Amino acid sequence: MTLATNMRRYWIFYVMMAPGVLFLIFNNYIPMLGTVIAFKNVNYADGIINSPWVWFDNFKYLFKTSDAWIITRNTLLYNISFIILNMIVPVAFAIMLNEMKNKLMAKFHQAVIFLAYFLSMVVVSYLVYGFLHDTHGFVNTSIMKWLGLEPLQWYFETKIWPFLLPIINTWKNVGYYTVLYLAAIIGIDDEYYEAATIDGASKWQQIKSVTIPLLMPTIIVLTLLQIGRVFYADFGLFFQVPRESGPLFPVTNVIDTYVYRTFIAMGDIGLSSAAGLYQSLVGFILVFLSNWFVRRVDKDSALF
Amino acid sequence: MQTEMSKSGSNPFNAISPTANTIINIGFMLYTIACLLPILLIVMVSLSNEQDVLTKGYSFIPNQIDFTAYKFLFTDWQQILRSYGVTIFVTIAGTILSLIIMALYAYPISRTDFPHRKFFTFFIFFTMLFNGGLVPWYLVYVNMLNLRDNIWALVLPLLVSAFFVLVIRTFFQSTIPVAILEAAKIDGASEMLIFFRIVTPLSLPVLATVALFSTVNYWNDWFLSLVFITDDKTLSIQYLMYKMLLNIQFLASNSNAASAIAAAGGQVSFPNETVRMAMAIMGIGPIVFAYPFFQKYFVKGLTVGAVKG
Amino acid sequence: MIRTNKGVLGVTTTMLTFALVLNACSGGGGAASGNASPSNAGGAAESPAAETATPADNAASALEPYTIKLVYTGAPQADETKVEAKLNEYLKDKINASIDLMPIDWGPWDDKINLMIASRQKVDIIFTAQWNKHAVNVAKGAFLDLGDLLNENGQDILKTLDPVFLEGAKINGKNYGVPTNKELAAQGGIIYRKDIADELGIDMTAVKTIADLDNVYKVVKEKHPELTPLYLKDGETFNSHYFGNYDALGDTSIPGIILKDEDGTTVKANYDVARYVDTLKLTRDFYKKGYINSDAATNQTMNYDAMKAGNVFSMTSSLKPGKDKELENQTGMTGKLAQLELNTKTIATSETAGSMLGISSTSEDPARAMMFINLLHSDKYVNNLLNFGIENDHYAKVSDEVIKSTDNTKNYNPGAAWMFGSQFLNYVWETEDPNKWEKFKEFNQNAKVSPGLGFVFDGESLKAEIGAVVNVDKQYLTALETGSVDVDKVLPEYTAKLKSAGIEKIIAEKQSQFDKFLASK
Numbered sequence A: 001m002t003l004a005t006n007m008r009r010y011w012i013f014y015v016m017m018a019p020g021v022l023f024l025i026f027n028n029y030i031p032m033l034g035t036v037i038a039f040k041n042v043n044y045a046d047g048i049i050n051s052p053w054v055w056f057d058n059f060k061y062l063f064k065t066s067d068a069w070i071i072t073r074n075t076l077l078y079n080i081s082f083i084i085l086n087m088i089v090p091v092a093f094a095i096m097l098n099e100m101k102n103k104l105m106a107k108f109h110q111a112v113i114f115l116a117y118f119l120s121m122v123v124v125s126y127l128v129y130g131f132l133h134d135t136h137g138f139v140n141t142s143i144m145k146w147l148g149l150e151p152l153q154w155y156f157e158t159k160i161w162p163f164l165l166p167i168i169n170t171w172k173n174v175g176y177y178t179v180l181y182l183a184a185i186i187g188i189d190d191e192y193y194e195a196a197t198i199d200g201a202s203k204w205q206q207i208k209s210v211t212i213p214l215l216m217p218t219i220i221v222l223t224l225l226q227i228g229r230v231f232y233a234d235f236g237l238f239f240q241v242p243r244e245s246g247p248l249f250p251v252t253n254v255i256d257t258y259v260y261r262t263f264i265a266m267g268d269i270g271l272s273s274a275a276g277l278y279q280s281l282v283g284f285i286l287v288f289l290s291n292w293f294v295r296r297v298d299k300d301s302a303l304f
Numbered sequence B: 001m002q003t004e005m006s007k008s009g010s011n012p013f014n015a016i017s018p019t020a021n022t023i024i025n026i027g028f029m030l031y032t033i034a035c036l037l038p039i040l041l042i043v044m045v046s047l048s049n050e051q052d053v054l055t056k057g058y059s060f061i062p063n064q065i066d067f068t069a070y071k072f073l074f075t076d077w078q079q080i081l082r083s084y085g086v087t088i089f090v091t092i093a094g095t096i097l098s099l100i101i102m103a104l105y106a107y108p109i110s111r112t113d114f115p116h117r118k119f120f121t122f123f124i125f126f127t128m129l130f131n132g133g134l135v136p137w138y139l140v141y142v143n144m145l146n147l148r149d150n151i152w153a154l155v156l157p158l159l160v161s162a163f164f165v166l167v168i169r170t171f172f173q174s175t176i177p178v179a180i181l182e183a184a185k186i187d188g189a190s191e192m193l194i195f196f197r198i199v200t201p202l203s204l205p206v207l208a209t210v211a212l213f214s215t216v217n218y219w220n221d222w223f224l225s226l227v228f229i230t231d232d233k234t235l236s237i238q239y240l241m242y243k244m245l246l247n248i249q250f251l252a253s254n255s256n257a258a259s260a261i262a263a264a265g266g267q268v269s270f271p272n273e274t275v276r277m278a279m280a281i282m283g284i285g286p287i288v289f290a291y292p293f294f295q296k297y298f299v300k301g302l303t304v305g306a307v308k309g
Numbered sequence C: 001m002i003r004t005n006k007g008v009l010g011v012t013t014t015m016l017t018f019a020l021v022l023n024a025c026s027g028g029g030g031a032a033s034g035n036a037s038p039s040n041a042g043g044a045a046e047s048p049a050a051e052t053a054t055p056a057d058n059a060a061s062a063l064e065p066y067t068i069k070l071v072y073t074g075a076p077q078a079d080e081t082k083v084e085a086k087l088n089e090y091l092k093d094k095i096n097a098s099i100d101l102m103p104i105d106w107g108p109w110d111d112k113i114n115l116m117i118a119s120r121q122k123v124d125i126i127f128t129a130q131w132n133k134h135a136v137n138v139a140k141g142a143f144l145d146l147g148d149l150l151n152e153n154g155q156d157i158l159k160t161l162d163p164v165f166l167e168g169a170k171i172n173g174k175n176y177g178v179p180t181n182k183e184l185a186a187q188g189g190i191i192y193r194k195d196i197a198d199e200l201g202i203d204m205t206a207v208k209t210i211a212d213l214d215n216v217y218k219v220v221k222e223k224h225p226e227l228t229p230l231y232l233k234d235g236e237t238f239n240s241h242y243f244g245n246y247d248a249l250g251d252t253s254i255p256g257i258i259l260k261d262e263d264g265t266t267v268k269a270n271y272d273v274a275r276y277v278d279t280l281k282l283t284r285d286f287y288k289k290g291y292i293n294s295d296a297a298t299n300q301t302m303n304y305d306a307m308k309a310g311n312v313f314s315m316t317s318s319l320k321p322g323k324d325k326e327l328e329n330q331t332g333m334t335g336k337l338a339q340l341e342l343n344t345k346t347i348a349t350s351e352t353a354g355s356m357l358g359i360s361s362t363s364e365d366p367a368r369a370m371m372f373i374n375l376l377h378s379d380k381y382v383n384n385l386l387n388f389g390i391e392n393d394h395y396a397k398v399s400d401e402v403i404k405s406t407d408n409t410k411n412y413n414p415g416a417a418w419m420f421g422s423q424f425l426n427y428v429w430e431t432e433d434p435n436k437w438e439k440f441k442e443f444n445q446n447a448k449v450s451p452g453l454g455f456v457f458d459g460e461s462l463k464a465e466i467g468a469v470v471n472v473d474k475q476y477l478t479a480l481e482t483g484s485v486d487v488d489k490v491l492p493e494y495t496a497k498l499k500s501a502g503i504e505k506i507i508a509e510k511q512s513q514f515d516k517f518l519a520s521k
Helices: A003-039 A057-064 A067-099 A103-118 A121-132 A138-146 A161-186 A190-198 A203-227 A235-240 A246-252 A255-265 A269-297 B018-046 B050-056 B068-075 B077-110 B117-129 B134-144 B162-175 B178-186 B191-202 B204-220 B223-228 B237-246 B249-254 B256-263 B272-304 C002-028 C048-052 C080-095 C106-118 C134-139 C147-153 C155-160 C163-168 C194-199 C213-223 C274-288 C303-308 C323-331 C366-378 C380-388 C436-444 C460-481 C487-500 C503-520
Strands: C066-073 C097-104 C125-128 C187-193 C228-231 C312-319 C337-341 C356-359 C395-397 C402-405
Touching (some): A003 A269, A003 B117, A003 B191, A057 A269, A067 A103, A067 A246, A067 A255, A067 A269, A103 A161, A103 B018, A103 B272, A121 A161, A121 A235, A121 B018, A121 B237, A161 A203, A161 A235, A161 A246, A203 A269, A235 A255, A246 C460, A255 B134, A255 C106, A255 C460, A269 B117, B018 B272, B050 B272, B068 B272, B077 B162, B077 B204, B077 B237, B117 B162, B134 B223, B191 B204, B204 B272, B223 B237, B237 B272, C066 C106, C066 C366, C080 C097, C080 C366, C080 C380, C134 C460, C147 C155, C147 C366, C187 C323, C194 C337, C213 C228, C213 C274, C213 C312, C228 C303, C274 C460, C274 C487, C303 C323, C312 C323, C312 C337, C356 C366, C460 C487, C487 C503
Parallel strands (some): C228 C312
Antiparallel strands (some): C187 C312, C187 C337, C395 C402
């Protein structure tokens, strides 16, 4: 078949895809070409194309500061903790909801748990602010008082945020993952449990040897999807919730917020692009590695 | 799997012990309360008296119910109404366009007889693997497309999600029998007709799910406003909330409230804390009301679409 | 096989085409928009000086119509379009131009202006100042060199503006902004609620130093718990350059300061300056005592807006004669504010370049932009229309020079006169001293002249270090200066971070440039 016959037969397909292709070109592919900015010292008077090449100076500079290490560490550690929590907690929730005798109550709980998923990060930052504001916040004015503790300045206290952020993230996402796992559990054929009961397996044993193994493909797929994004942080969570408090940067600055700040707050587009490209490249490698790994474990669950 | 959903769920052959059931129930009860408390706190603060808040802090039980915050907020109702208008327009236009564009892209790449299927699948899949970063992306929208301070800047960037396109494609591939398509083609139906008359109606579950995700994404977006919008005329409700959390005087300095304060010569002061929380309620409200509807379809959609994708 | 390759090839070609479009747009700036004006300097890639050399005809009829976009900071005003229309009416005859006012709130100002500059938005006039990263933006090529433009289209500016201003605002011998013609000396202190102080019987004249404020704030806090005794925010603290009399010898975001009110010429990092550290500790003490708004480190509300809301007792401010009255008009608190000077009056480069209008290198008609700036410096009607709105609508005249507010004043009262042209052309509110401008001139006398007057540091060779330091500052500076964090614990941490970011290199370079300047004097 030649291209011409193809075009005649499938021209309508190209028309159908045209808006999408156009979008991808502008939204994704042209910006990819724009990564050359990372290798330039952009001077506005000369324009991007005519600005002098500095090759790896922006990268050298990025890795010379302690920032590169801090943002990489924060991004990875937070995301790893998120992935683990997003696996354990929802699986546990889903199993428990499934076992609950009162189905109406189970539905109600599920609905409430899911609610947080629909709130924007701006709303979440308001909710957190309501608790943590240092003079009016509920924690300082009530809880700390009941506990007989001195009020703390939560938005300056670097120690608590590494715990707080995973809690907030889990609280926000647990509903979504619970629904997915619950669906998978409900999909499990009752015959498996029937057989297990005949073998005299206790409830706990059934969960361990039937439910969890059968959930494994779902767990792997959902986790893999997150691992592929392990180098990308949830910008809203790290930007909105800590309210851009300077003293918290050592524990809240992630690659995404760094890219944003060096671009918008400092106007250094070369450095910002360098950090962005670093993120894209490492992210790219990590997707491949995790996919390769999953392929070895379970071929069907691999992304590609 | 869909049919499985209609069953009551847990296996009927053995149930957990009553003790375990009670513990699980209590546990969930506590967690559910913990989920609702933050929102309740915001509601209560917005209904408190500013003086009480300043002296006692935010509290779940206000000394008296006081609507001053809402009164102050509504002196600037034009801005709030306008912001709602922006958000609603963006959400509706965005969801519809995005659904059409994504489905139209997903259909050809779901057809095994389409020779360039692999290339176009990769073309979209690659965008999930690699991206150019914030700076070039921003410059494309602002310099090439000239969308600064333009309401379409809040719509366009979220139109296509590679992940959803692949989910839709998988759904097309796995649920639409090739035989039907063949039959239609033999009857002389054009591809467009097949797509709109046969494929779309059969794919409503996955399309509805994607539409719901889109709606939530558009409704909750503030980042696009943050980078593209300077003008007060195009402020979305989320961005208005963000601005008010940082700078409550954003309202005070622009609004009729300011003139009321000025007229009183500074004797009346702007109820910062309670107005802030009233604003949060304005932002949360619609989502909470739409939630029961949303939740139902989401659960349905997620269980058919995403797991397979 | 071949078929697929061809397809790929086709798409690749399309992409390359788009890439070329991208080049055209981001590279030339003006290439895509055509040559709309006789003196198009949009294609800034070539030497702007050569292009602007085209003689611009001053007769309005010979000029193409053009819209001048003016970007400045301040709250958007309700009647902005009304005032624009009035301005356009007049400008049409004068320079055949219309004007688009683009005010940006103080909170997002820094970020938005960075975006605007980085994305090459086509605007004409941008407010800039030494404390607002002027030198950094000049180094990036954001502003045009105004030398020829001033000679061609800015004759009235050269005639009326004290040459000290233009001289002091130079960077590498070139002017990239036209300074506002206003007071030359600077002084810092606080603006406070006179009505509250009177009510509580506080004698503010007894306050001579920051430490003396302790007792004042204590009383205020006791008697008026709903008031914030002192409102601080990012850049508006006891350690702001105007308050501490720190001369950064150019861009205030670049470290290394000397004291304006002393004669020493040793450039020091702020953590090595005793006054700075003492003030930090004092601020921290005030913060701990609850005098300062607790969210000072994160709040973006401008201090006079906070004042306007009615629950603030005092704020820091740079002062000049009648600043309190100016603010009264702006905040609507007539008769309720007073100012208190708390340091020595000085003159330094930072004042000469403390408020300027620059012409963006993206401007499509820099000559016209300069004509407009020229009008702001020489045309009383344009100047006052921009600053006070329309007569008998936003203000009413009491006499030729004195105006009073009307019911509609609140819809146009930007309070931005210090940014636009010559302040000596401004009307005076009836609540203000009618001799305000005389006072300004007096104020300029007997000021202590900073040893650094006329020197501007060039940081181009140390861009990387400066960037790193600015980054560290973003993390620590506001929290420290507003007293939000423990000074004893955080200051050493901050110092260590600055040192590893290369602050010592910057200071050494600044010192050596400064020494050369002093030697040549």
